[in-house]
């Protein structure tokens with residue numbers, strides 16, 4: 001073998017080894033998130049932020065399931081993200097979904113494979129965490145306190161437009177399934193769960209909104225747009241379709257908002273100001289009022305119905 005060809009051969013082998021090593025390191029990053037389950041804020045969505053923003057897409061792609069029991073379909077969903085654009089994958093599926101006809105304007109529906117609500121009477125406000133579950137705490141700023149404060153502000157702003165009810169109105173613990181159960185007596189309502197986010201990467205910031213059901217898409221999009229308009233530091237981190245306990249399991253349209261990142265110092269200082277929280281509550285209230293008045297109008301094509309099982313504790317510790 002002539003020396004130049006041998007060198008080329010060595011380079012090929014080296015490239016192959018590098019490729020294998022890189023594939024292996026992706027795999028260990030994936031599994032490694034199981035270790036986060038015991039932390040204070042392991043219940044946040046930021047580890048699974050696929051599609052939320054092109055800016056962070058690359059780094060978050062490998063940080064998906066932080067639980068060994070996380071469902072395969074999510075993994076597949078992420079694995080295909082490199083094919084279409086992120087926007088297409090989340091907001092504009094190519095297929096026209098076969099919606100079930102709706103006979104009334106009531107919101108209750110096990111799967112939510114239908115257009116979004118209009119003229120609904122009730123907003124169930126869920127302040128995330130509480131009691132023994134503080135959520136994220138950074139430099140003394142506590143998620144459970146800020147979430148409850150924003151929930152209370154939101155209720156005030158909905159006065160006269162909706163019947164607004166709390167899942168918790170104090171510093172006490174309610175399990176995720178308990179929150180889901182609390183929604184069951186309402187059949188003309190939507191659920192809004194309020195959280196503050198945390199990332200191990202301090203520069204990550206901006207509001208995010210999570211939904212899963214088709215009938216929750218437009219409300220989620222309205223909320224994300226409204227929060228992004230208030231946030232001075234990020235246009236939009238994104239609208240994320242994800243099967244969470246509080247986006248999949250309730251039988252009514254359900255949206256989970258992450259108002260901002262406590263782990264980012266500039267956003268934390270904003271979130272610490274009552275006036276900023278008030279603006280965010282106003283943004284959420286306006287989104288609810290717009291949805292109530294307009295339904296899905298102006299929100300574009302609805303996402304494709306996904307027939308996925310209920311989210312269970314063994315799926316992920318997220319929320």
Ligand SMILES: [Zn+2]
Nearest residue numbers: 128135195319
């Ligand atoms: Zn939270």
